[in-house]
Amino acid sequence: MSKQWLNYAGLILAAAIWGSNFGVSRLAMETFDPILFTFLRFSLAIPFFLVLLKLKEGTIGISFKAAIQLAAIGLIGITALEIIVMYSIKYTTLANASLLNVAPWPIFAALFTPLFMREAISSRLIAGGAAAIAGVSLVIAGGSEGFDLSSDHMLGNLLAFGVSILGALFNAASMPLMKQYSALRVSTWTIMFGALFMFPLTLGTWGKVSWGTLSAGSYAAVAFNVLVCTVIAFVLWNASMFQVGAARANFFRYVVPAAAVAAGYLLFDERVTAWQMIGACCMAAGLIWISMESSSKPRKFEM
Template sequence: MKHERKWMYYMGLALVAAIWGANFGVSRKAMDTFDPVLFAFLRFSLSLPFFFLLLKIKEGSVGIPLKAAWKLILIGLVGVTGLEIAVMYSIKYTTLANASLLNVAPWPIFAALLGPLFLRERITSRLVVGGIAAMAGVCLIILGGSEGFDLSSEHMIGNLLALGISFVGALFNLACMPLMRQYSALRVSTWFITFGVIFMFPLTLHAWGKVDWGSLTGSHYTAIVYNVLICTVFAFVVWNASMFKIGAARANFFRYVVPASAVAAGYLFFDESISTWQLTGTVFMAAGLVWISLERREPAAPVITL
């Protein structure tokens, strides 16, 4: 990979993570109107025509072989339907600070540790040092907020669920990599989202009638468009293509940009304060990610089998 192009992929990962982080603010008001699972269904289902159109234009076909279908069905069920719903319930049963920390911080660590099951990516000393700095930074960003971290027993179910999301999410990313080696990141993304939407639809049946569709405002439609076109179509295409080129272990550390972006969105749109600890954490996180990005040695190619 040429050095200039490598930086393009790293910038793509950081941009997507910033977009996902800003989406906490964009979607916050929409949650007052939409059931969370219904909103997630709208996000992914409305994105599908764009994915198939892009796939047809770029690659000339949209199908997948049957031998890959069962893998994509499982990935869609776990990675789209399961994870999206689990995130909603983790927020419900614990604090937002707990959910943010446990959803985000361990994810790259699990990806690096579980990587040998799917890939031949090396864990280098630069990745370890940069990862520790970035993780310390994201902990300061989240814990430096007003809520702090709460280990009381009433939040234990939500805490365990949030930690499980990090573990399963890392497996989800890693399971996609060998398929992307065979069928392209765009084709894999299109089809696991398709299957995820199919499994998610029955879980929304109770929610459609609860929405006063006639009272939707421009802000609701803006939130939907942002989620569909920016957070899903653009973000999934760029993230998965960049992750495939950079490697899952390195790419997933860029998820640490998500909470920093969420804090910035809260400051810009909701007049939330930013503490000195959060600013310090942002510096640590950015330094760790830059240190990882300066790695000149390339990760080995993914193993083809699942």
């Protein structure tokens, strides 16, 4: 298997992890406040990032200029983005939130990336992306909830659409820094700043949790979010995204809702419809078509 196929496999695995976390997080929300749970996910991951960074690279520091940049990226991509995701789900249907969170993201990534990096947009990318968009739309809208654009959900719809804008900007802005620092170092400092900005928003929620009576499932949900969804998936995504480019990589986010549907089927016995199966096949075909494009000289990159 070529190095480029490994990069695409890394994107798919990271997106599948994040998609499966919808089901895990839904279970955790029965115990934790959403913002507190998100803060625990990122703050508890910081020691693991720092140890890995120290062992692998010998140092953990960054320049003052990079710190300012990563503070802004962490505020946008961790603090603001994760909170908006939660409230978009609260104020609209899951189908609306899933579709509006994910579908426009690669389009905005393609628009924002030229502001930070030089990336070519090929006809293969456009065609494969269109097929993937159609597929993910069927995966989400083909579910039992459908897609509802009623005025009652307008606030949630706008928030969900904002997720795509902020998320694409977050990805594109991270790319130049990964020419200077490793994906591990960029991920570490982005998450540190994001957790720092998120902490004040958790005040008043800690006392609502019965810490002494937490179940094994609650601890498992936290551990999965910290170690798998944050430490492993973030570094894997950033490293793979740097190699294939932000515009191309972000189409692989369409694996997220498909994995979320699979998690709902396995954890909550949610029905999978024929339209969703057709959509998954269409999405997979589009992503395979994108990944088959011959790549230019790979970027020099250190994990």
